[in-house]
Amino acid sequence: MKTPLRILGALGATLLLASSTFAQAPKRPKIVILATGGTIAGAALSPTDPGYKSGAVGVDILINAVPDLKKIADVTGEQIASIGSQDMNDEVWLKLAKRANELLASPNVDGIAITHGTDTLEETSYFLDLVVKSDKPVVLTGSMRPSTAMSADGPLNIYNAVAIAADPKARGRGVLVAVDDDIHSAHDIVKTHTTDVATFSSGEAGLIGVALFGANIWYRTPAAIHTRASELSVGDGKSLPRVDIIYAHANMSPDLITAAAQNGAKGLVIAGVGDGNMTAPALEAVKKVIKQGVVVVRSSRTNGGIIRRNIEVNDDQVGTVASMELNPGKARALLQLALLKSSDAKKIQDYFDRY
Numbered sequence: 001m002k003t004p005l006r007i008l009g010a011l012g013a014t015l016l017l018a019s020s021t022f023a024q025a026p027k028r029p030k031i032v033i034l035a036t037g038g039t040i041a042g043a044a045l046s047p048t049d050p051g052y053k054s055g056a057v058g059v060d061i062l063i064n065a066v067p068d069l070k071k072i073a074d075v076t077g078e079q080i081a082s083i084g085s086q087d088m089n090d091e092v093w094l095k096l097a098k099r100a101n102e103l104l105a106s107p108n109v110d111g112i113a114i115t116h117g118t119d120t121l122e123e124t125s126y127f128l129d130l131v132v133k134s135d136k137p138v139v140l141t142g143s144m145r146p147s148t149a150m151s152a153d154g155p156l157n158i159y160n161a162v163a164i165a166a167d168p169k170a171r172g173r174g175v176l177v178a179v180d181d182d183i184h185s186a187h188d189i190v191k192t193h194t195t196d197v198a199t200f201s202s203g204e205a206g207l208i209g210v211a212l213f214g215a216n217i218w219y220r221t222p223a224a225i226h227t228r229a230s231e232l233s234v235g236d237g238k239s240l241p242r243v244d245i246i247y248a249h250a251n252m253s254p255d256l257i258t259a260a261a262q263n264g265a266k267g268l269v270i271a272g273v274g275d276g277n278m279t280a281p282a283l284e285a286v287k288k289v290i291k292q293g294v295v296v297v298r299s300s301r302t303n304g305g306i307i308r309r310n311i312e313v314n315d316d317q318v319g320t321v322a323s324m325e326l327n328p329g330k331a332r333a334l335l336q337l338a339l340l341k342s343s344d345a346k347k348i349q350d351y352f353d354r355y
């Protein structure tokens, strides 16, 4: 007996609907890009002009310049600042931390990417590593060539940063930095060269992974405490204690150490020569400002190695804190947040030993 055509037609339509429902594209992760400026948003007069204005291009233009983002995530952008990162400041840090934590707390956001200048990228990423209260991916990126340059490195860095932020395997690895196909930990990344696209290094700690056109290969998770496990925070979020960095050198005078304390610094980081050392007159000035209540951390102007206690400077006698793996810029970020909790050098040394 022949089945009436109308039943076959209804059956076909039902099967088509069912297959299209089941075959629906998987829901793309929701990623928000927070833009702060930098060379990645820089604009020059021509593709080969070495001079450029940092932070000239807005976040929507950056997103539209990477159309393949749509294939990997549902991306929206917010402009937090439009500055060269040499002008990065506590106000932008606090605004960035507040907005990141608000977004990450939303069930509708799966991760965040942040575009930033490379000059202070290592400082901002580490600051966020200490105050972001989520396991969701937070991935910073920047570029060494402006958006208008021939062979600009920004678009692929943005694509990789979003691909990492959208990757469930990125969760719980702390704040990350995606540059030049590499995935760095915020704790370890440092800028090592003024112009080279391959300027960033994670030194003896090594990479967290590599990003290959959106395919992420993972090597490790950071050893230090970060993000949700961090007991540090921005406090009331209104301000951060003033911490200055003073560069050590041959014949270093005590004057800048004294002046920093007179100008209201609550903490000092000495970018010491070698293993965090300085001249005898400078060390005497350190002892004086410590007696005035300033907390002083010994870091190093070298970009490698670990500054431990009581090697050449007797920290127990002088009252200084040793920065361990942290370079001066990162040591400053940790000291600012630690000073919101305590000004006791022993307690602050404990933070440097664990973060």
Ligand code: DGL
Residues within 6 Å of the ligand: 037, 038, 039, 040, 054, 083, 084, 085, 086, 116, 117, 118, 119, 120, 142, 143, 144, 145
């Ligand atoms: N003005 C510098 C900055 O914004 C340029 C370096 C860069 O972003 O690559 O950090």
